[in-house]
Amino acid sequence: MAGHVEIAGGGIAGLNAAIILARHGWTVRVHERALEIREAGAGIFLRKNSIDVLEMEGAFADLAPCGVKILAARIADREGRIRQEFDVTPSRLHCVPRQSLVDVLAQTARQAGVEIELSSTATAAEPDGYLVMQDGRRRKADLVVVADGFRSPIRNALISGARAWELRTTVNRHLVSGREIARAPITTQHWSGNRRIGITPTSETQTYVYTICHDDDAGGRKLPLDVEDWTRTFPSLRETLEVISAAPVTQYHYHLVKCPRWQKGRVAIIGDAAHGLPPTLGQGAGLAIMNAYALAKCLDRQISVEEALRQWEERVRFVSDRTQRWSCRYDWFTREWPESLEFLRPVIFWMFGHLPLLDRRMRVAERGLEAIGFAPAISSASAG
Numbered sequence: 391m392a393g394h395v396e397i398a399g400g401g402i403a404g405l406n407a408a409i410i411l412a413r414h415g416w417t418v419r420v421h422e423r424a425l426e427i428r429e430a431g432a433g434i435f436l437r438k439n440s441i442d443v444l445e446m447e448g449a450f451a452d453l454a455p456c457g458v459k460i461l462a463a464r465i466a467d468r469e470g471r472i473r474q475e476f477d478v479t480p481s482r483l484h485c486v487p488r489q490s491l492v493d494v495l496a497q498t499a500r501q502a503g504v505e506i507e508l509s510s511t512a513t514a515a516e517p518d519g520y521l522v523m524q525d526g527r528r529r530k531a532d533l534v535v536v537a538d539g540f541r542s543p544i545r546n547a548l549i550s551g552a553r554a555w556e557l558r559t560t561v562n563r564h565l566v567s568g569r570e571i572a573r574a575p576i577t578t579q580h581w582s583g584n585r586r587i588g589i590t591p592t593s594e595t596q597t598y599v600y601t602i603c604h605d606d607d608a609g610g611r612k613l614p615l616d617v618e619d620w621t622r623t624f625p626s627l628r629e630t631l632e633v634i635s636a637a638p639v640t641q642y643h644y645h646l647v648k649c650p651r652w653q654k655g656r657v658a659i660i661g662d663a664a665h666g667l668p669p670t671l672g673q674g675a676g677l678a679i680m681n682a683y684a685l686a687k688c689l690d691r692q693i694s695v696e697e698a699l700r701q702w703e704e705r706v707r708f709v710s711d712r713t714q715r716w717s718c719r720y721d722w723f724t725r726e727w728p729e730s731l732e733f734l735r736p737v738i739f740w741m742f743g744h745l746p747l748l749d750r751r752m753r754v755a756e757r758g759l760e761a762i763g764f765a766p767a768i769s770s771a772s773a774g
């Protein structure tokens with residue numbers, strides 16, 4: 391089945407859905423309220439579930455050279471000692487600059503025939519297939535996709551009981567020019583108390599750094615980064631912190647979305663609007679990309695849009711729900727773990743890294759399309 395789709399939101403979720411639906415024969419128009427397609431923030435991790443889909447839609451070949459294929463993930467303590475190291479090559483992990491990701495998605499979408507209207511704000515989605523615009527136009531469609539991000543007033547008006555709120559974790563994302571602080575294709579997370587620093591190469595010439603702390607940690611949240619304060623927490627990182635403090639930075643709060651259903655009539659809700667979650671497992675965009683692929687496949691197999699959307703949610707939702715729960719546990723563990731129990735933390739790290747059942751449950755999304763019953767049409771085993 392194919393027809394016409396109107397999409398509210400030109401972020402990662404909306405652009406990716408646009409490409410997949412266009413590749414499945416739909417005519418697609420994306421409405422983005424901003425003046426340009428733009429991503430705030432620094433780098434983003436892409437895992438197997440999103441890479442498989444990006445490959446199938448023809449975007450990954452252009453995207454991969456913009457980023458870095460990560461070979462290993464490390465956890466280090468406050469003194470810089472490596473406590474754990476994982477080979478991540480079997481599960482595939484890339485880090486790319488956020489702006490490169492949306493640029494490649496927008497370019498691929500346009501090549502696939504998608505119309506992208508900038509400065510175009512949607513205000514409501516109606517279950518019988520209308521996207522209502524701020525200027526009063528009503529865009530008729532066979533399918534409406536709501537991808538307007540975690541606050542999503544459109545979702546709140548459409549789905550009773552939908553809620554979004556901020557968690558008590560602050561993250562500062564820095565984009566450092568140069569690779570001096572991350573020469574190898576390795577991602578390292580330094581832990582000390584309730585603070586974390588993640589350092590990852592994100593392109594040949596840039597390094598993505600995030601610093602994370604509790605909202606009540608005034609010194610940790612301060613911008614520009616307080617080098618003296620953070621050096622007290624991570625004494626071995628003073629020189630690195632000096633480099634980080636000079637880089638452009640954006641501040642965020644972790645957030646969470648509870649949306650009791652993802653579809654109503656001819657309207658589907660995707661991306662953070664449907665399942666916004668803390669990025670502790672690096673899966674927000676990954677879920678959006680994977681779920682959009684499943685949406686197109688369900689639409690292919692059904693004669694009615696309404697039935698296809700019901701089946702889509704029934705089939706894929708458990709992966710996002712489970713990933714949301716584990717992301718929140720991980721966030722709590724890193725943010726609220728009491729200092730008096732610090733000695734137990736390495737044991738819990740060890741369990742996360744070495745108990746296969748726990749790992750399989752927590753990282754269900756990483757198993758990719760197989761986890762939701764859509765085996766990829768390409769073999770990724772030999773790909774980068």
Ligand SMILES: Cc1cc2nc3c(=O)[nH]c(=O)nc-3n(C[C@H](O)[C@H](O)[C@H](O)COP(=O)(O)OP(=O)(O)OC[C@H]3O[C@@H](n4cnc5c(N)ncnc54)[C@H](O)[C@@H]3O)c2cc1C
Binds near residue numbers: 672
């Ligand atoms: C610190 C941090 C780190 C993260 N790291 C990762 C990671 O490593 N890997 C990963 O997979 N995910 C990660 N995520 C999550 C990921 O960034 C999000 O899941 C993803 O960006 C959500 O995309 P989206 O398109 O759903 O929403 P958004 O990015 O919010 O995009 C929504 C778009 O809709 C537009 N819009 C809003 N309202 C309207 C309207 N009314 N009409 C028209 N347009 C509208 C907005 O301008 C915007 O362009 C991270 C998130 C954070 C905060």
